[in-house]
Amino acid sequence: MAPHRLGPAILLMLLALTGCAATDGGQGGIASAFAPFAQKGAAEAGPITLPDGVEWVETVTDTQKGIVIPYSKYRLDNGLTIILHEDHSDPLVHVDVTYHVGSARERPGRSGFAHFFEHMMFQGSVNVADEEHFKIVSEAGGTLNGTTNADRTNYYQTVPANQLEKMLWLESDRMGYLLPAVTRQKFEVQRATVKNERAQRYDNAPYGLVGERVGEAFYPADHPYHWPVIGYTEDLNEATLADLQHFFLRWYGPNNAVLTIGGDLDPEQTLAWVKKYFGGIPRGPKVQTVAPEPIALDQDRYITLDDDVALPLIYIAMPTVHARHPDEPALDVLASILGDGRTSLFYKNLVRDGLAVQAETGHPCRELACQFTLYALPNPAAGVSLADLEQRIRASFDEFEERGVLPDDLARVKAQIRSRLIFGLESVSGKVSQLAFFETFAGTPNYIAQELARYEAVTEEDVMAAYRRYLKDQSAVILSVLPEGQDIAPASAANWQRPAPPQASAPTASLDYRAPVDDFDRRKAPPASQSVSVIPPMIWRDSLDNGIPVIGAINDEVPTTALTLRLNVGQLDEPLTKLGLAALTASMLNESTEGSSNEALSNRLDKLGSQISVSSGNRYSSLTVRSLTENLDETLDIAWERLFTPGFDEADFERVKSQTIEGIRAAKKDPSSVADQVFSLTLYGQDNAFSWSDAGLEETVASLTLDDVRAFYAEFYRAGAASVAVVSDLPRGEVMALLSPLEDWQGDRPPPTPMAAFPRLETGKIYLVDKPGATQSEIRIGRRAMPFDATGRYYRAGLVNYPLGGAFNSRINLNLREDKGYTYGARTGFSGEREFGRFVARAGVRTDVTGPSIREFLDEIHLYADQGPTAEEVSFTRQAIGQSTARDYETPRQKLGFLSLLQTYDLKPSFVEAQKRILDTLTEAEADQLATDLFSEEVTIVVVGDREAIADQLSVFEREIVLLDENGRRVDEGS
Template identity: 55%
Template sequence: MPFKPLLLLSCLFTLVACVQSPLPATSPILPEGVTLIEQHTPQEGETGIAYKKYQLDNGLTVVLHADDSDPLVHVDVTYYVGSAREELGKSGFAHFFEHMMFQGSENVEDEQHFKMITEAGGNLNGTTNSDRTNYYQTVPANQLEKVLWLEADRMGFLLPAVTQQKFEVQRETVKNERAQRVDNQPYGLRSEKTAEALYPAGHPYSWPVIGYTEDLDRVGVDDLKAFFDRWYGPNNAVLTIGGDIDEARTLIWVEKYFGSIPRGPQVDKMDKQPVSLAEDRYLTIEDNVHLPLLQVTLPTVHVRHEDEAPLDVLSDILGGGKNSLFYKNLVKDGYAVNAVVGHPCQELACEFQLIALAHPQRTANLSELKQRIDATLAEFEQRGVQPDDLTRVKASILSSTIFGLQSVSGKVSTLAINETFEGKPDLVQYDLARYRAVTANDVMRVYERYIKDKAAVVLSIVPQGQTALAAAEHNFSITRPDVSVESQQAPEWQPPQDDFDRSKEPEAGPAPLISLPEYWQSKFENGMVLVGHSNDETPTVTLNLSLEGGPLLDPLDKAGLASITAMMMNESTHKYSTEEIANELAKLGSAISFSASGRYTQITLSSLTENLDQTLELLKEKLFNPAFLEQDFERIRQQLLQSLQQQVKRPEALASRAVRQLLMGSDNRLGLPDSGTLASIQALKLEDIKAFYQQYYSPAISKLVLVGDIGQADALQALDFLRQWQGQDYQLPQVADFAIEAQPRLYLVDHPGSAQSVIRIVKPDLPYDATGEQFRSKLMNFPLGGMFNSRINLNLREDKGYTYGASSRFVGGKTLGWFQAGASVKLENTGDALREFLTEIDTYQQHGLTAEELSSLRLAYLQGEALDYETPAQKARFLRHLLTFDLPADYVREQQQIIRTIGLAELNQLSREKLKAEQMQIIVVGDKAQILEQLAGTDREIVELTLSL
């Protein structure tokens, strides 16, 4: 698990000097009802985020951060309520309520929040955890007033729009989300069962955030209204706005839309509630898994406790990567496929987690794995903290902090979460200082106090019927307390009093002018094409080198060769062992990784600008001097084999495999997974890896993208070793055409015990193009299944409650493309959901888009460009896209012109041609015994599909 320096609250950070400044002698004139509380201004030598904090008379806290580097704004409303505030017997209510906040309010129709933000060119979502709930959206800067109007309407005017029907639909949606993310996932109950054993009954963290199904079933709509009335007042919220804002105008809007909302009940801080255990608690779960898993969880402190930082450092030393003791003793020695240590912290309590996936060929049972974990802890006690341990930590802190400034959303999230829990939006410098201050003695002290010989929850997850593999006999029974839950009475709602017409949607301001990223380009004599973008917003550099071919170059009987070769490139070199080179990178706060997927082998590098030269030296070593050791190869191959067997336990993975196999055929390299099959990986030899490297690790067909704080001349000088790289040319194999049969059938992949069914509907189509028929087909699909408010999603999720989400899309690569629609659906409604899919596709095919839908897609596509080039990663993706498809830099402008001018006639002709359901194949992954009868009514031949595993 990567080290958690400043990620303890899942925040990102900026590198802007910032400390509290005294209020100016003459403050600017503020709207009535708005008070300036404090401001932070940049100061040389410190790291932080500049902001101003205000408060409205009704208690709403407002934090503003100005950043005009991109024409966008990010708005976050965080409410100080999560699942920890729920009552016994009403688990999942905070998360359930998050869903209800998107179901319309007094002046906003059901589903219109999504529609308005989508048409504004923005994106939005909400999240819930144990301690808080937040709602956020990123939009072009000219749309800020509309976002504030929307957020204020659901804060002050939600209750009159809540109906029993909306309540029931969202209850089913939450159940589907639980089924998809928890019940139908291997190891999905791991966190839930650990919490039930770790925390005493009634502790705020003893139940899951998503809730228990039986609790969701027992609550009513009046309970929801009472929950809103108790927790969703402005005095329990923080409104944080960042980006290209006019602060004076923003405050006027904030006061206008939020100022009249009455204050809610007082909300006090919860007491910290760390826990302790008197003895080990052993639990065993039988699950549909291939690899047994062991998790040892020990209670520790709470977030920002003085011992949190040393415990984080300890977790990194024990299990934070290839330098860790867990990697050395468990993974490298082959006893575990993966092993990590983490120290996740929450407001009230933290947990120290030691997790390992057993390698069945080396580990007979989880008891043996537990012994190796105990031996590793004893080794640490003897070894102690070494100098490089702390160097790595401090480099990771600095690097993650600087990389965190690359998006406005990251800065806003940081300010919001810190203000919510600590009343201090900018704690970046404080957090940096407390981690930098950690000493070796601190780490050993917290090990002695919280870890050594301390009682833990020991959870074993084993395959069905194999409880003998557990670490120890189950000795702790989880009992939920009996509760008598009474429905609460709905509060009486009194509308806020305004002097304006709140039902009128604000108009957007003038659209911002968007500039495409400027770039420079070079082509080396060895065939490599280099495209670069220089940007000094953050002192970072990101590099991506793509070697064309990747898995396409695999012989069919050696599928996975490109992938495993890339994995080997992440291992030992002639100069460094795997651990040594990982250590050198970690001390720089840099990362280099090799991977192979699709039609490329990818090499990615990220570095602080000041450490770029040293990082490039390590890249040179990894690229040109791989050791290709037999022991590394055998370990990686075994890990990959176990991973492949584990993947087939995931219904979504089976569905993806079925799509590839059905479209391309099992005798086509494209029809097999990038990572290969069990048979092909078993057949590989180390000599195959060496030969693939010699033949295909060449600059002959390569593309290099560099984005960051470096000019063209300096970049070319730093990358001269790549200019000098010599390698042989090679030919890409001819890509076979689709192998799909013309006769439409329903292919069933049996997955016994599945909690949901996975539906995929597919047909061949065109490869990618930027401005031709494939691009226009994607436009045509947008109202059908390309957005939240699409016909498919509104039907299956919002109207019927069959799924957590449903969609459709046109997929286009360089040589092949296809149409695909799908969802994970309730087991008992598999047949119903499939029929609704086909009905929506048929209706759309026959009648096409409406004028309103065309207008909506135009708005969404044309205004969304403001969000496309904010971060270095986004700029790099844009440049890589230009190179991949050999596009002119202004192809985006041609796309926009097409969007402005394309008519209903052309789009509807495309729908008639491309959406004929009788040409589509249907794949369903699920429990055959439970769903076969449901599928009989589709009037298609049902064929049981055997996958190439």
């Protein structure tokens, strides 16, 4: 958890709700700010021979002005649109199939079908056996997933380049041959899985129902955005197999899809494969263009939601326009001015003044309608009510009207959009996603120039006009989230009630299955072509005059730089009475400096489009930098200012400390976070600082002073504890010159803090944290294990665990998720540091199957220890992990992670070759012996759930049930 923020349960959910000050494509910018940008690694398409039935539409090359993703666009006779992007910089390809259908295409009373169908598309088709899709992609060394939103559903895989034909076979088989393979059993299992997902991400998550409640009040009952993408449980319960089949036949035709492929490909061969596998799939019903459906509110609608949260929340939503409306860019700029970051009015008026621990705005846009969203979480120390916050928000509107738009406002937004766009080109998946998005929603992949022009045209007058038209004196939905059991008033009494759910209407017309016509045998999966060659990045090593080691790698595909300055100081160096001190110190380095306010620093960074952050973990504190290389020198100036001259301002300290405490309180409301914390304490004991959350405990953070932070900084932030890793398109010499300001830094690192002895593992107990009313139980089962070792027992343990619980199609996930429908996902795995490690099996499961889920976990682990993996599982592991290395070094962040690994464990790059030898020579006998050694040991069990609902289920294990609180301390049942 970032200690200067609220916990992830709050932050991630709210970010998803508010979006960012950009279009729903996540891109935008200013055309005049771009120099011609030819992306290295991209190949210009030459003339090729097209297969029959494939029509060329257009080719866009990187010789055009501005930022361009080169591509060629084609279309099949059945309406399938194909986009190819060549990039030979890495031996991999990314395949994306986007269907222009999301929850907005559902019928009232039948919500959740688009998302439900996303799940069904992974359950096999006529020529791909049940549960084989994930196995095939994993064994090919790939990664895959699917996503659904209100407007589209997409499926994607990133695989080694030699697996492309197989991916096209897979995607085409489920496009053309899914329905005949759908069975009642598959339908019911995935219905249960989707309900588990809803319980985990919405019903059982703090603030998880905010978006659902706001959408219901914001949109009329028959509006396509009225219901949540996940759907209502009642609608999922009422869904029939016939409903599902109709949804597929209506929307999943090739004429409603875009197939985008990018990476190390041969265009002529790729088109031949596309024609072979997709050409025989019949066209679906005609899909009409969807007209925008913006809405208007006749009065403010106040609603309330009681939730198991630590802090109340006020959330305001106001109707605006729709995606790609002429006023959208101006509204995005307005959102940035009002509530995006430390330069915003919301930050100044609510967060900096201590009234709120967090306050932001956004303008998330979708195909049919957009919202202007604002939220704030009050600071309990300030004693303000939600009504007070609403008044302050409205006063900020008035202040903006008087203040107007400043030149820096436009400069910040434009620079951020520009850098975000370039960062998005660092991976082939990012480029493919961009092309697919614009083709689906703008009708052309080459929309970036138009998008840039839209933002280039925004003026101060446009922003003011947008404010007056869409925000000033306009009605809104105002939601108050109230913590259960606390006497807290809403912003205003509720004046709107949830309507009765609409009755399901019948499908508009019956549709028949359209069988494809092929001229080849689909039952045979195509083989992989010649194996790809994977080479880790070439690295260089150097050191500064004061001894700070530097490790680097060149990445010249995009003009960006990623850098980490890491200090060997973290939570391990905290006294138990000052838990959270390392994280709080790191957070203070994100605040003002001796010479600049944090608002001034943020303004400078935003105008550069750069990112700098300081964070702390168990062993290390890190200053990370992400910058366009052209702005690197100015960005590093700010980084060094933060590092060497922190202001340690008292007002900053009190605000950050208050935010940290509220984040700790929020984490206690998140069952998954609680389970992780308590499990760590059972393994390593309460006398080791690293057993606790990096943020610390509420009482220890409350006792910290600014003098504690100053002393910790002075003692540990020294050159002798520092190292640097950098990935850039700059050569070594230029990088070292930019790092020269670090050479004046001095000081040796103090001796490391010794660890306390670990407690005896209590394997005869179940540790239970009671969460009354929880719809799911969080389970953690495990023990202490070996520390990290790149080429020893630790690495081998990871290999042997892979078929048990490391892959999606592992024994445990197939059992609990796919076969029984108990959970949204279940995993097992080893993790380790230098001195210690752990093995953990984990899942969030339905409350009514908590006991049976634990039994399945234990039985699967014991069976694996007794019998070991099969020969097929060993072969699968060798193939999946061996070929996945093609994806390991693509982006600057991946390369930076590789460099950091070398630094952390004093490794040489040759460890990669050693791992390959171990993997290639892994035998069934060796794996069997390892399984016996690794999984025969007794385990401890932690459960976070509704005690009353699960007590009888836990009693069958004949283990003592020990009640704990969220901090792992025993609860006196008599108190």
